[in-house]
């Protein structure tokens with residue numbers, strides 16, 4: 313885009329015409345009167361069905377208190393990168409606890425999941441090498457491959473046979489190795505799981521790394537919340553690079569890569585997004601440590617989440633709502649056009665339910681949707697009321 317007087321305004325107007333403008337809205341809910349699963353929009357209490365706070369930890373007073381205590385002890389900022397003088401005891405302890413939690417040798421903190429993916433992929437994959445990834449992988453994995461300069465081979469979403477076919481074409485047509493297979497564990501906009509056992513076999517056969525970004529699986533899936541790998545019974549041999557984020561089920565902020573001691577040591581030398589950036593505040597690490605303890609202590613949060621997910625699907629089926637095949641707390645209702653998704657979202661808000669519309673380019677053209685996310689902070693009655701309102705909002709638009 314060139315710098316013409318109206319270039320930006322024209323681009324914005326065009327997005328507006330296509331119902332694709334993004335607008336942030338303010339959630340005014342305060343901790344002092346926070347009720348789980350609720351939000352405050354323009355002075356009005358609404359039920360929040362579009363946050364990734366699956367376990368209801370983001371506003372838990374116990375975790376906020378751990379953060380406040382650490383802030384008094386360590387201060388707000390770290391003042392430098394982890395490799396200069398910014399690495400503190402809370403970071404050190406959190407990395408050890410994350411490694412234990414994920415059953416890996418070691419873990420390395422990053423400031424965000426976006427940075428974890430950029431850093432890990434660009435460190436491991438060289439320009440000209442090949443990567444294989446699901447077509448619906450998170451934007452950060454797509455961008456990570458771009459940054460590395462590798463060629464990206466995309467396969468049909470969730471299709472292990474298509475992945476194997478792409479790997480075969482790649483290997484017969486490229487002189488460079490297939491260095492990396494990368495996938496979301498749980499797909500962020502669809503809620504379905506990647507075929508990890510098959511992808512693990514494929515990666516081993518190709519002598520390629522397998523990276524699983526389990527942003528939406530950790531804390532939620534598996535008997536003890538260890539995520540997609542636990543769900544499928546896969547170990548660190550089968551999934552050598554595990555990326556986790558801390559701003560979703562753990563209700564805090566930040567991310568990590570977990571793996572072998574050598575992998576983590578190597579990433580410390582080569583992952584530029586971990587090296588050339590200020591260390592995460594220690595109070596954030598302290599809050600995450602508290603969240604990790606609560607997530608492991610309160611198995612009921614995971615169980616309740618499963619119950620609410622089943623309840624949502626049962627009620628939605630009775631009312632004739634068209635659901636995707638997701639068995640996770642991410643439950644998309646695909647509506648098609650962006651304008652329609654905005655209208656149904658607005659109707660829901662008027663009824664007291666916050667479910668944001670997800671539109672292209674976040675999801676493919678023609679698949680604009682409402683992405684309902686459930687949380688252990690919700691109650692059964694909340695979910696029942698949501699489904700009723702959803703059915704009304706979707707059906708009234710059909711008339």
Ligand SMILES: *Cc1c(COP(=O)(O)O)cnc(C)c1O
Pocket residue numbers: 423424425426427450452496500525526527528557558559566567
């Ligand atoms: C949210 C998300 C990320 C990014 O994590 P942040 O910590 O929010 O930057 C990466 N991958 C997936 C699959 C995600 O859903």
